[in-house]
Amino acid sequence: MSSIEREIHRIRLQRVNAWLIRSGGRWLLVDTGKPRSAGKLLAGIRSAGCNPEEIALVVLSHAHYDHVGCARKIKEIANAPIAIHNLEAExxxxxxxxxxxxxxxFGRFKAFMGRHVVPRLFFAFAPVEPDIIIDGDVRLDSSGFSAAIIHTPGHSDGSISVLFDDGSVFTGDLAITQPLSGIWRHMPMYGSSIDAIKKTWRLILDLGAKHVYPSHGADFPAHELAEWV
Ligand SMILES: [Zn+2]
Ligand SMILES: [Zn+2]
Structure with missing residues (x-):
């Protein structure tokens, strides 16, 4: 549909992805991995052919520690604005x-362990002041991308996704890929409810999602979500 030159780079961190997208000569980063992944993240950015200072925008899908862990480091180095949803900003x-x-x-067990057993320090990340607070959907044309940030709640109330006009969608943890079958292949183990997540899967399909780039696991065709909604 679009003739704009584009590259999509998966930066594999500790069991979480950051996605670096080059579109129309500009770079967009989705998520920043866990707190101790800065070296790997920066190496991944550079090996994609991007000087971190060239990143035009960083979108944080939500504020779980495995997605925002290196946000402050990236902000310091890239000097790029950081976007996050209003409900996750604090x-x-x-x-x-x-x-x-x-x-x-399994998700309930892990949530219990995370809340009551794992030392809090494990989840600690450097706080950072966001530059762009998302409330509703926002077009990114003014940042140079034929895409929109859309509010995609379900995994967390303030989860957002980046949907390019060609149907590429970067979903954070709204839809992931894990080595399970049936709905759990793409359904995250944490969230407000399975129904809330399914409803948002329907939303992104209705908005034209064609291919999903999740923050955990490999990318996959969006039609794999269609049978569950
Ligand atoms: Zn999450
Ligand atoms: Zn996650």
Whole structure:
């Protein structure tokens, strides 16, 4: 549809992805990995052919520690504005700990462990002041991207996704890929409810999502979500 030259780079961190997209000569970073991943993240950015200072925008899908861990480091180095949803902004500012509820037995177990057993220091990340607070959907044309940030709640209330006009969608933890079958192949183990997540899967399909780039696991065709909604 679009003739704009584009590259999509998966930067594999500790069991979480950051996605670096080059579009029309500009770079967009989605998520920043866990707190101790800065070296790997920067190496991944550079090996994609991007000087971190060239990043035009950083979008944080939500404020869980495995997505915002290196946000401050990237902001210091890239000097790029950081966008996050209004409902997640305070967590980012405070370096706060938050974990969504478990949606299945394993998720409930891990949520319990995260809340009550794992030392809080494990989840600590450097707080950072966001530059762009998302409330509703926002077009990114003024930043040079044929895309929109859309509010995609379900995994967390303030989860957002980046949907390019060609149907590429960067979903954070709204839809992931894990080595399970059935709906759990793409359903995250944490969230407000399975129904809330399915509803947002329907939304992104209705908005034209064609290919999903999740923050955990490999990318996949969006039609794999269609049978569950
Ligand atoms: Zn998450
Ligand atoms: Zn995650």
């Amino acid at each position: 967590i980012l500012r405070s370096g706060g700990f938050v974990i969504s509820d478990g949606l299945n037995t």
